[in-house]
Amino acid sequence: MSDSPGDIGALYLELSRRVIDAGIKLGKASAATVGCSLKEEVWRQDKTVLYRYLPLPFTQPSRAQPVLICFALVNRPHILDLQTDRSLVQRLLAAGLDVYLIDWGRPDASDRDLELHDYIERYLGSCVEHILQANNIDALNLIGVCQGGTLSLCYCALHPEQVANLVTMVTPVDFHTPDNLLSKWARHLDMDLIRRAGNVSGDALIGLFLSLSPFRLMHQKYVRLFDQAMDTRTAESFVRMEKWIFDSPDQPAAATAQFVQWFYQQNGLIRGTVQIGGRRVNLGRIRCPVLNIYSRQDHIVPPSAATALRRYIGSPDYTEQEVDTGHIGLYVSRRAQEVVPSRIVTWLRERAT
Amino acid sequence: MESESPAGNPEPGATACGAGWDSFGPLLRALCSDAARAGPLGIARPESLRAWQHTADLILQWCQLQGQMLLHWSTVARNAAEKFNLSARELPPDPAPTNMRRLYDLWIDCAEQAYAMEVHTDEYCRTQAGLINVMAALSVEQRGHLERLARSYGMPTQTELDALRAQLRQMQAELRTGSQRRRKGSHRGKRAGR
Numbered sequence: 001m002s003d004s005p006g007d008i009g010a011l012y013l014e015l016s017r018r019v020i021d022a023g024i025k026l027g028k029a030s031a032a033t034v035g036c037s038l039k040e041e042v043w044r045q046d047k048t049v050l051y052r053y054l055p056l057p058f059t060q061p062s063r064a065q066p067v068l069i070c071f072a073l074v075n076r077p078h079i080l081d082l083q084t085d086r087s088l089v090q091r092l093l094a095a096g097l098d099v100y101l102i103d104w105g106r107p108d109a110s111d112r113d114l115e116l117h118d119y120i121e122r123y124l125g126s127c128v129e130h131i132l133q134a135n136n137i138d139a140l141n142l143i144g145v146c147q148g149g150t151l152s153l154c155y156c157a158l159h160p161e162q163v164a165n166l167v168t169m170v171t172p173v174d175f176h177t178p179d180n181l182l183s184k185w186a187r188h189l190d191m192d193l194i195r196r197a198g199n200v201s202g203d204a205l206i207g208l209f210l211s212l213s214p215f216r217l218m219h220q221k222y223v224r225l226f227d228q229a230m231d232t233r234t235a236e237s238f239v240r241m242e243k244w245i246f247d248s249p250d251q252p253a254a255a256t257a258q259f260v261q262w263f264y265q266q267n268g269l270i271r272g273t274v275q276i277g278g279r280r281v282n283l284g285r286i287r288c289p290v291l292n293i294y295s296r297q298d299h300i301v302p303p304s305a306a307t308a309l310r311r312y313i314g315s316p317d318y319t320e321q322e323v324d325t326g327h328i329g330l331y332v333s334r335r336a337q338e339v340v341p342s343r344i345v346t347w348l349r350e351r352a353t
Numbered sequence: 354m355e356s357e358s359p360a361g362n363p364e365p366g367a368t369a370c371g372a373g374w375d376s377f378g379p380l381l382r383a384l385c386s387d388a389a390r391a392g393p394l395g396i397a398r399p400e401s402l403r404a405w406q407h408t409a410d411l412i413l414q415w416c417q418l419q420g421q422m423l424l425h426w427s428t429v430a431r432n433a434a435e436k437f438n439l440s441a442r443e444l445p446p447d448p449a450p451t452n453m454r455r456l457y458d459l460w461i462d463c464a465e466q467a468y469a470m471e472v473h474t475d476e477y478c479r480t481q482a483g484l485i486n487v488m489a490a491l492s493v494e495q496r497g498h499l500e501r502l503a504r505s506y507g508m509p510t511q512t513e514l515d516a517l518r519a520q521l522r523q524m525q526a527e528l529r530t531g532s533q534r535r536r537k538g539s540h541r542g543k544r545a546g547r
Binding site: 184185189190197213214216227 | 458465468479482490492496
């Protein structure tokens, strides 16, 4: 394109048209709902709910044990089932797996005293017990995602007999690697004081995550919307992502303080100093097969923080899978959708008893 | 001091007032001196004053930390501008408006690099953590002020609610333990029956 005044005028007209068009499409897409797979509530305690996804019709059930997905406390788990073409859950169901998911709910002031012990032993533990009893089995497959991966590692180390195979996705293990910005920021926080101030607001968490890369996440992302004419599907996907990103529940004061102190400040998971309900979490006790999936461009959990796992677990069957995306891209990007679900399914099938 | 009539005689009302003051004055003076010995009351009590002083200290700290944070941000802006200036010179000269997008992306890259350089430093981490700590402390202080206010109006306070919640949690835990024991007992019973 030349730069004559007529062309410049046409360019600005085109840009204005795209902005207006995008505004209208985003407005129409604002009603887009998240979550595409059918599920039923099978267990509940306090605000924690265990869902079982209904099998897809005409799907051959897999021989693999049921899969329990344990997501992070800091975000809502529906990112794993965002829409039909971006759903880990849907791909696992299509492979015939029996899929369960823990929804931690939205803690309020009455939950401020909940501790990590409550989340790991009481809620996660009860979910595991429920699935084991319902399926009359001794062990299940556990998929831990992000912070949920750290909780899953703790659970697996405390109850190794109940986990047949463990999959960790973008899970921090070594919290003191030099490229871990969140950890550096957390190092000087007075968590006893923050705990006394009550639950940590979800909005503050959103601000914290956005401030890890503010220019890209709060500016460039929106400018890129106008790169090309937006279709309805793109607008709906964008809206769904935005809804998820800006939907962090408040965090229970006690559990958050413990997580920051024990993991981010003391790096207790690899130092073996974390104690849940008086029992030491020793990663060396994890002897089941482990698949560790991480993102190459992760700005929240750097690859070095995730791959440290191989040095601390006691399992002789350890597999790593790197995916060339960012942290959130691992859940929803096209590249990750091509790699991650099929890798998990194949890996689990190979180890089905 | 008594008022006088033009004739020089005291007004009857003024005389009555003077007599009243003569008896009331010493009483008021005694009350004032007692109050002075008792120390400040209400919002001026020492414990309230200390709390408000602490709040003021925290606000001052918060302002100082905000100032430091602004310095960090000005460093980010300066470094980003320098990087952008250097990188933009390497781009081929192209004044076309379509090149604006490339310049914009370059600016974002430079800004992110400058930001990353600054926010990884120990000084930045300490400033940011300090700000969060001070805000948490302010929140705790404000809650303290509200608690005192609620108590003075006979309203339930957060401390009382926390105590009730702790009792509830303990009762729930005992209930859970009891029901688990019952379940185990019934399992054993079934097994023995077989």
